[in-house]
Amino acid sequence: MKRILLIVCDGLGDRPVDSFGGKTPLQAANKHNFDWLAENGICGLMDPIAPGVRPGSDTAHLAIFGYDPHECYTGRGPFEAIGAGVKLEPGDVAFRCNFATVDADMKIIDRRAGRIASGTEEITSTLDGTEIGGAEIVLKPGTAHRAALVLRGKGLSWKVSDADPHETGKKVLDVLPYEEDAKRTAEIVNEFVRLSHEKLADHPINATREKEDKLPANIILPRGGGIWVPLRSFEEKYGLKAAAISGVTLVRGICTSVGMEMLDVEGATGGLDTDMMAKADAAMKALESKDFVYMNIKAPDICGHDGLAEEKVKVIQRLDEMLGGVKRQLDDETILAVTADHSTPTEVGDHSGDPVPLMIFGPGIRTDQVAQFDEISVARGGLGHPRGSDLMNMLLNLAGRAERFGA
Amino acid sequence: MKRILLIVCDGLGDRPVDSFGGKTPLQAANKHNFDWLAENGICGLMDPIAPGVRPGSDTAHLAIFGYDPHECYTGRGPFEAIGAGVKLEPGDVAFRCNFATVDADMKIIDRRAGRIASGTEEITSTLDGTEIGGAEIVLKPGTAHRAALVLRGKGLSWKVSDADPHETGKKVLDVLPYEEDAKRTAEIVNEFVRLSHEKLADHPINATREKEDKLPANIILPRGGGIWVPLRSFEEKYGLKAAAISGVTLVRGICTSVGMEMLDVEGATGGLDTDMMAKADAAMKALESKDFVYMNIKAPDICGHDGLAEEKVKVIQRLDEMLGGVKRQLDDETILAVTADHSTPTEVGDHSGDPVPLMIFGPGIRTDQVAQFDEISVARGGLGHPRGSDLMNMLLNLAGRAERFGA
Numbered sequence: 184m185k186r187i188l189l190i191v192c193d194g195l196g197d198r199p200v201d202s203f204g205g206k207t208p209l210q211a212a213n214k215h216n217f218d219w220l221a222e223n224g225i226c227g228l229m230d231p232i233a234p235g236v237r238p239g240s241d242t243a244h245l246a247i248f249g250y251d252p253h254e255c256y257t258g259r260g261p262f263e264a265i266g267a268g269v270k271l272e273p274g275d276v277a278f279r280c281n282f283a284t285v286d287a288d289m290k291i292i293d294r295r296a297g298r299i300a301s302g303t304e305e306i307t308s309t310l311d312g313t314e315i316g317g318a319e320i321v322l323k324p325g326t327a328h329r330a331a332l333v334l335r336g337k338g339l340s341w342k343v344s345d346a347d348p349h350e351t352g353k354k355v356l357d358v359l360p361y362e363e364d365a366k367r368t369a370e371i372v373n374e375f376v377r378l379s380h381e382k383l384a385d386h387p388i389n390a391t392r393e394k395e396d397k398l399p400a401n402i403i404l405p406r407g408g409g410i411w412v413p414l415r416s417f418e419e420k421y422g423l424k425a426a427a428i429s430g431v432t433l434v435r436g437i438c439t440s441v442g443m444e445m446l447d448v449e450g451a452t453g454g455l456d457t458d459m460m461a462k463a464d465a466a467m468k469a470l471e472s473k474d475f476v477y478m479n480i481k482a483p484d485i486c487g488h489d490g491l492a493e494e495k496v497k498v499i500q501r502l503d504e505m506l507g508g509v510k511r512q513l514d515d516e517t518i519l520a521v522t523a524d525h526s527t528p529t530e531v532g533d534h535s536g537d538p539v540p541l542m543i544f545g546p547g548i549r550t551d552q553v554a555q556f557d558e559i560s561v562a563r564g565g566l567g568h569p570r571g572s573d574l575m576n577m578l579l580n581l582a583g584r585a586e587r588f589g590a
Numbered sequence: 591m592k593r594i595l596l597i598v599c600d601g602l603g604d605r606p607v608d609s610f611g612g613k614t615p616l617q618a619a620n621k622h623n624f625d626w627l628a629e630n631g632i633c634g635l636m637d638p639i640a641p642g643v644r645p646g647s648d649t650a651h652l653a654i655f656g657y658d659p660h661e662c663y664t665g666r667g668p669f670e671a672i673g674a675g676v677k678l679e680p681g682d683v684a685f686r687c688n689f690a691t692v693d694a695d696m697k698i699i700d701r702r703a704g705r706i707a708s709g710t711e712e713i714t715s716t717l718d719g720t721e722i723g724g725a726e727i728v729l730k731p732g733t734a735h736r737a738a739l740v741l742r743g744k745g746l747s748w749k750v751s752d753a754d755p756h757e758t759g760k761k762v763l764d765v766l767p768y769e770e771d772a773k774r775t776a777e778i779v780n781e782f783v784r785l786s787h788e789k790l791a792d793h794p795i796n797a798t799r800e801k802e803d804k805l806p807a808n809i810i811l812p813r814g815g816g817i818w819v820p821l822r823s824f825e826e827k828y829g830l831k832a833a834a835i836s837g838v839t840l841v842r843g844i845c846t847s848v849g850m851e852m853l854d855v856e857g858a859t860g861g862l863d864t865d866m867m868a869k870a871d872a873a874m875k876a877l878e879s880k881d882f883v884y885m886n887i888k889a890p891d892i893c894g895h896d897g898l899a900e901e902k903v904k905v906i907q908r909l910d911e912m913l914g915g916v917k918r919q920l921d922d923e924t925i926l927a928v929t930a931d932h933s934t935p936t937e938v939g940d941h942s943g944d945p946v947p948l949m950i951f952g953p954g955i956r957t958d959q960v961a962q963f964d965e966i967s968v969a970r971g972g973l974g975h976p977r978g979s980d981l982m983n984m985l986l987n988l989a990g991r992a993e994r995f996g997a
Contacts, residue, residue, distance in 0.1 A: 279997075407997060567975075
C-alpha cells in the first residue's frame, strides 16, 4: 500500500490570454518540473463537479475528496466556522461574518471595517455565549475582518438570506426566510445584527480605532448560512490517516470536517508571499506518519481573481520549483497527484466552469503520451475527462488501497 | 455576458460508409467552414443521452436543453400536440395521430390516407370538443396526415398501447392498458378510434377524395401517448430569453414547452428543400434581441432515414455554406455551438446510439488540437466526451452566465 500526496493549486486552470498570443498562463510558463511529471505520469482534464459547472472552492474540495456537495453542502458558513476553530454540533446553523462599518442610516461605508486586524477577539466576546430568541450564540473571530457566527438550538433553519449587501453604499439587508420554517431563524439573525450594531457602537476597541483614524467595526454582517451535516472521516471512509496544509480558512474547515489533521507551517500565509517550499517540505515530512497528505496553495487563485496573468505565470514558476523539490524527495511508496480545485481565468477574474488539468505520478502508472502540463495538452491524456468525484477512487486504486466492488 | 447560438444538424452523426472507402459522410464532404470552426474552436464527442443509448429527437432535445428525459418524458404525444398549437394542461394525456385508410376488415390500406394534405381541419372538427367516457376530446390537425389527440379530465393514464399497427396490411390494434389504472383510458381511446371510423366513413371530405381517386381518411390512429408534465422555462431555469427555428412539429413542441419563442422563416420547410441560409439569417437577426437562439435543420436526418449517403454529403456541404454565412456575421459577443441531436447512419436507416460531434466557437475558448469536424477527429478534442445534459452548463459557462455553486 502506497501513500498519497495530493497538491491542489487553487484556481490554476485558465483560458487563452491575449497578451500571451492566446496561450494560457500554464502554457506560457517555464515549468520543466510540471512537464517532467506530466511526461512520466498520466494526465487528464478534470471537471471538479461536472462539465461547465462553476465550482466554489468549498464545493470543489468536497467533490475532490469524494463527498457529494449536492448532498452535504448548504452554504459556506459551517466550513468557515470549523476552519476558524469552532466545534460544530449536528443541527448548528453557521454563517460567515464580516466586521463592517456602517453610517447612521445603516449604509455600508466599508464591508471590511478598514480591514481590521486586531481586537476582534474582544469584540466577539461581547456577544459570544449570549442567547437570542432561544438560540445560543457562538461568535468567534476569524482572520482579519472575518468572523464565524453559529446559532445553536432546536428548530433552526439555514434557508435565510444574507444581511451583507455585498456592496459599499447599500443599506444592510433585512434577513429574509426562504421558507415558512425559516421565519424564526431570520428573526434571530436580524436581532443579532441589530444587537451587534448597538453593542459595538461604543466598544472600547472602536474608541481606540477612531482615535487612530481607523474605521470602526460597528456592525457584524452574516452571510452564507448553512446547516452542519457531519461527514464521515477520511479514516472511516477510505481507511486513510490524513493530514492537510492550507492557509485558507474555508479549505481548512473542509479538511477538518473530513477528519484531516491540520498542520501549521511557518511561512505559509495563504497569500502570494507564502513559502511554498516550506509547505512542500512539511507535506513530505507528514507522509512519514500519514497515508494521505493534502496541500493547498492559494496563490494562483489570487492572481486569477485579480486578473494578473503575468503574476500567475510567476506563481506557476514558483510552483514548478516547489514541485522540483517534491520530486527530489519522492520515493517508490508515494503516489503524487497535482491538480486544481477549479479554473480562475485571469480574463474572467472569477471561478469558471472550465475543467482543470490533472496529473498523477508514481510507480505502476500507465504513462500516456502527454508531455506538457497545461489545459490543452492534458485533454488527450490517459485519465480522460474524469470528474472530481472520481479522483479519490483513482488515487486509492493506484495506491493499492481500493476495496474491490464485487467478487 | 454573451449570447448563445445553438445549431443542431438533426441526425448528422453517421458511421463509415462502404462506398466512401469507410469514410463517414462528414469525412467525405467538402466542408471548410465546419473545419475552420473546429480548428479555431473546441470540440468533443457528445452522447446526447448516454453512451450507446439510441435517442429520439424528442428525448435528445430535452437532454440537450438540460431537462432529464427520464423524468419529464413519457411519450411524444404531448410535444407533438404542443408543436401543433394545442395548449396543454397538467394531467392531459396526448397522442400523436395519423389519418389512415382501412378496409372493411379494419386492415391498413395506407397509414397516411394517401398523404392527405387538405380538409383535415373539417375532419377533426367532427370529433373535437366531444366527450368520451367522461373525458373531453381535443383533436387538432397537424401537418399533412398528422393530428394531435388530447384527452382531458380526471384519472387518465398514458400507460396504454398504440392503435396504429405501424404496418400496411395489418389490422388496427386494440389499445391495451399497461397497468390496472389505465383500463379506462384504453377504453376511451378504443372508443375514439371506433367513433372516428364511424364518423369519417361518410364525411363529405372523403366523398370528394373518392371522386378524385384519392384514398379516404376513414380512421384516426393514435400512438405515442404521454402525459403532460409542465417544464420550467429557459428564462426561469437559465435566465435566458430564448427563440427557436425549426420546421419539425415535434421539435417545435419541445421548444415551445421550454418557453422558447418560435420564429417562422419563409422557405424553412423542415425538408430537404429548406432554405438553410434564410434560417441562419433569421437566427442571427433574433440574436439582436434574444440571449439564446436555437436552430434545427432536419435535412441530414432525412438522408439518414432514407439511406442516402451521397445526398447526406450534399446536405453537409449546404450546411457548410450556411455556416460560412453565420461565421461572417458572428461578433465577439456570441458563443456558437454546432452539434447533432443524434446519429442517423445511412447504412442503419434509423437513429443510432453513436455519439455526435460537438464544436463550440467564440471568445475565451480553449482552442484544442482538432482541425476537422467529423465523428473520428473530434474524439480527441478538448471537450472530451460530454453528455447532452452537460451542454447547457458548458454554454452558460463560456457565455459568462453560469451561477457559481458554492463560495
